[in-house]
Amino acid sequence: MSASLNPAAQQCLQDLMTVWFEFERRLNKVPIIKRLEHGQFTQKDYLALLFNLRQQVIEGARWISRGASSFDRDYAEVRSMVIGHAREEHKDYLHLEQDYERAGGQINDIQQGKRNTGSDALHGFMMYRASLPNPIDLLGAMWIIEGLGHKMANNWAQRITELTGLSDAVNFMRYHGENDDAHMEKLYQMLDSVCRDEHDSARIAATAKVVARLYCLQLECIDE
């Protein structure tokens, strides 16, 4: 484990952990994830999941790069890290589209898909927060998104393979596990450098909470 966090960042991390635990429990109640957890998940579910995720993932690089451009000179170091992050992930959706095809879907369908209501709300919120000056609270969003990457790689990918037999169509989810520890380490570093007081901590945790709720909404909309 690396150096410890400053006290405000520690408090923030406690709050972020709580938001995450609540998010995971809420996720387990979303119909499509409930089917996954209880072993009722089908290939059709997987196609629907990828289809809906793709419409949000393809916009992911937009809020990250918008966020980077909103950091002024006082946050130059954070800005560099966020740019790096955007570059690493801006073509993620291509893995996802490949998986969709390998799982039996038509590439045209997923490429022409529209955002569902939840994806719309999530995307809108992210772009709004990323446009504000020095949007340090994006760390809260990253906490949820990185956490999901970890969960997909370590839990969902294997479960989906077990239940559907689609072992070569879970690369998008698996990929997120590869650099996971390094990503989390960077996130802790950023948290230590930008979260300096109670106010910062509250902003970051509040954004994490909203992103968590909207992410669940996005997944709930799959069954609508």
Place this chain on the structure above:
Amino acid sequence: MSVYITSTGHYLPGPAVDNSQIEAHLGLIHGKPSRLTKRILASNGILKRHYAIDAQHQTQIENEQMAAHAAQNCLDAVALEARDIPLLSCATSQGDRVLPGFSSLVQARLGIEDAEISTSHGICSAGMMAMKYAWMSLRCGEHERALVVGSELVSRLFKASRYEALTQSSPDFNSEFLRWMLSDGAGAWLLESRPRGLSYRVDWIKSFSHADAFPTCMSVGEPSDSQDSRTWQDFHCYADAEKAGALLLRQDVRLLDNIVKVGVDGFLRLIRQGLITPDKVDHLLCHYSSHFFKQKIIDMLTRAGAMIPESRWYTNLYERGNTGCASIFIMLDEFRRTQAHKPGDTLLCMVPESGRFNVAFMHLTVVE
């Protein structure tokens, strides 16, 4: 009204069984050694445990007898008689009989007259449920004294013959996992409305269950085939249920990591509510069921600045075994007898349960 734990007791059956003897004691399944034993033992860190069955799989002492012995051990320490107990609150995951309730049978064994009784059923956290019932009864003035007992006799489920009864040729990982984890024993606490010598004031007891959000993780009653939705009593006869694996104790290992999250979540809630200040906890007695979880808990809490220094953690898991709901009783009893502590010290007891994800906490202050 304040309530105090004024005495403690325990009972562990037979001699301690170490890791080299464990498989010979429980028996080879179809005459073959298990390939999982070493791996699971290395992960849980347990070195010794006790069984109420002997190596010929004869039950040497019943669960209700163990509970009564622990209770008697607790009463003897303060020279009280069974007739002095107006409330008996017991917990177990599985009594010797399916019915009646466990407390009725423990009461009969102890020969307590005219007692109020309560039985808590569940897995590891059931002991804390029994404790909370008794604590609240004293808090609201219903009684001035109560005896709380947690007792487990799980080894009967682990005899080789249980697994040989299966239709499938060998048990799956999930049904064998707990065979190398759990063992037998009982513990008891006496609660009173006044302290008696060195006692523990019970400051609060809180628990958080998340059964609504997680699938079942530890169970008896579900067949090996996860697509089969029948439970043990839905089969034509009990023999069919046994063949299908529905009478085995199983753990869905895939879900097990959630227990760490549920435990840390509860801990952080109590910090936020102002009930716990990590620096001010002098002794942490955590039923962390397996050594495997300990490092994960430490990593998370250290990073978030909520760690109770490891030097303040106490457990006897490695030497006495994981005895389910009896563990925390046996742990506090041994702590009390062997560890230095002084009036004013605070103790935090924590009992996570993977059954369907519950976690219980209790805060004590040492008084004299």
